[in-house]
Amino acid sequence: MSAVPAPSVSIPYGRQDISEADIAAVVEVLHSDWLTQGPAVPRFEQLLAARTGARHAVAVNSATSALQLVYRALGIGPGSRVWTSPNTFVATASAAALLGAEVDFIDIDPRTLNLCPQRLEERLEAAGRDGTLPDLLVPVHFAGRSCDMAAIGALAKRYGFRVVEDAAHALGAEADGVPVGACRHSDAVVLSFHPVKIVTTGEGGAVLCQDDALATRLQELRSHGITRDPARMPAEPDGAWQYDQLEPGWNFRMTDLQAALGASQLGRxxxxxxxxxxxxxxxxxxxxxxxxxxxxxxxxxxxxxxxxxxxxxxxxxxxxxxxxxxxxxxxxxxxxxxxxxxxxxxxxxxxxxxxxxxxxxxxxxxxxxxxxxxxxxxxxxxxxxxxxxxxxxx
Ligand SMILES: Cc1ncc(COP(=O)(O)O)c(C=O)c1O
Known part of the structure; x- marks a missing residue:
């Protein structure tokens, strides 16, 4: 295969828009006591939740991490079946494959370029007969346009599978007047803050959800599966220094530098x-x-x-x-x-x-x-x- 040199690109297909106020917000964090695990992350999370109508936002270091985190928190693992759209970035599917799940793809509707609810229904009918129903469906809001979540949510209720919306493209989009992120018809929604996306934190992502227990599990799993909350510990702690590891987790944390940039970008x-x-x-x-x-x-x-x-x-x-x-x-x-x-x-x-x-x-x-x-x-x-x-x- 011959290597073709990439011509220089002067008008990119996507790029960030960083203002002086965005830069000042990051510099303020650099002057503060906290570069990570400080107050900027919860503040960004509150702003994200308020904007989208979600009860909880859990910020992480990429949407890829967010996908893996929420799949795991919903119990996806070896033997699970996860279905998604073929018209997506590889991360939507590979985050499930990395957990040992079996992944399949439902064809798109050529008018919306999103996973087709009719194809989905046909596949569910067949899977119901074969005993191969999915545990989780991940519709992707391609190019920023929401899938028909009302139709998908109705199928999820009928067939008993979970739903995570991959909204990496779709912060600020609306479906039937409701912001993407409100989780009306899903268990959780994933956002990306990569520089080509709607707002950026450099690298970054978030999981939005309504359920308190799911949010707690996401917060623990993004930080090694550790809790510092005595109420979550199986036994009385030895002292105030103690943290308990409840299960193996990752370090998927977002830094305060990123969160400050994200909060400033969200204002725009x-x-x-x-x-x-x-x-x-x-x-x-x-x-x-x-x-x-x-x-x-x-x-x-x-x-x-x-x-x-x-x-x-x-x-x-x-x-x-x-x-x-x-x-x-x-x-x-x-x-x-x-x-x-x-x-x-x-x-x-x-x-x-x-x-x-x-x-x-x-x-x-x-x-x-x-x-x-x-x-x-x-x-x-x-x-x-x-x-x-x-x-x-x-
Ligand atoms: C649909 C979709 N899902 C997930 C991702 C992964 O996002 P990130 O780059 O924040 O990990 C992307 C990134 O391009 C995406 O387009």
Whole structure:
């Protein structure tokens, strides 16, 4: 295989927007007594919970950690069955595989690009007959648009499985007027604060939930499975120094530096969302004359517009347009190759054809630059270059 040098990208598909106030918030922590395990993390958690309507927010060092943490806290382990969408980042599935669970993928609805509730229902009916119902379903709010959680929640009640929403793309999104994160139809919701996401902490993530016992377990597991609460200890402590390890856990803690940045960024969330939405509306108009499929909007699902994904006619055209735009310094990207087509999953028996809609979508998918700092002239340039690439190649 020949190594192709990556051309330099001057307009990235996503990036952070850091203000002087964000920087000042981090510097304040650097001057304080606590770089980690101080007051900034619980403050950020309270702000996250208030914003989303969750009772609890548990901040951690990435969404990947958050997924593993909440799967484990819900009892996922060897022999468990976890189902998710193929149209996601590998972490959604691999966090379950790392715990020893058996993972399967439910095809997407080509209109929403999210896990399809009808396909899910069909698979559940069959699994009910075979005795292979899932323990946990992880719907992914792809590109910032919520899945139909009311439909999924009804199926969860009927078939008795748990639900964790992977909302790494969807902080600030709404479904039927309710913020993503409120856990109306799920056990928990996972957020990511990676720099390309809606708000950033550098690296970072969180689990949102309503249940007090689940929140306590998440807090313990993110910090070695340790408690300092005498009420959680099986016997009277020897003294005030004592902590008890209740089970093996991880160090998935977020630092106070990250939490201070997150709290400051959260204060800018509405401005970020408004800018992303305005750019999405602008793309819709600018792209109307081009031979491609634009994202379909839905009045019920207010997207956070993490990604703006268009679909081209076929894989060879997508490849040529991708290369032409990258050569022109435009950081287009592709989200996502169906997870089960990755080598590790192929080696475990998955093959092309497992989720035909996700494969069809992947063949033509192209993510255009979308982030709060993208200027209108940069956006015009992206559309002009895309139009030229399509005209030159068709
Ligand atoms: C859908 C989805 N889930 C999980 C993750 C993992 O997030 P993190 O980078 O915070 O670990 C990502 C990151 O891209 C993602 O897109």
């Amino acid at each position: 969330l509405d401005a970020f969302l408004a800018r992303r939405r305005a750019l999405a509306v602008r793309y819709e108009a600018l792209l109307a004359a081009l031979a491609l499929q634009r994202p379909q909007r839905d009045a019920r699902m207010r997207s956070a517009w993490h990604l703006y994904v268009v679909q081209l006619a076929d894989a060879p055209l997508r490849r040529r347009v991708f290369d032409a735009l990258r050569a022109a310094g435009i950081g287009v990207n592709v989200h996502y190759r169906p997870v089960y087509l990755q080598p590790w999953w192929r080696a475990r028996g998955f093959a092309p054809g497992h989720c035909p809609e996700a494969e069809r979508y992947y063949a033509g998918a192209l993510s255009l630059p979308l982030h709060p700092r993208l200027s209108e002239s940069e956006q015009n340039h992206v559309v002009l270059q895309l139009g030229e690439a399509l005209a030159g190649l068709s």
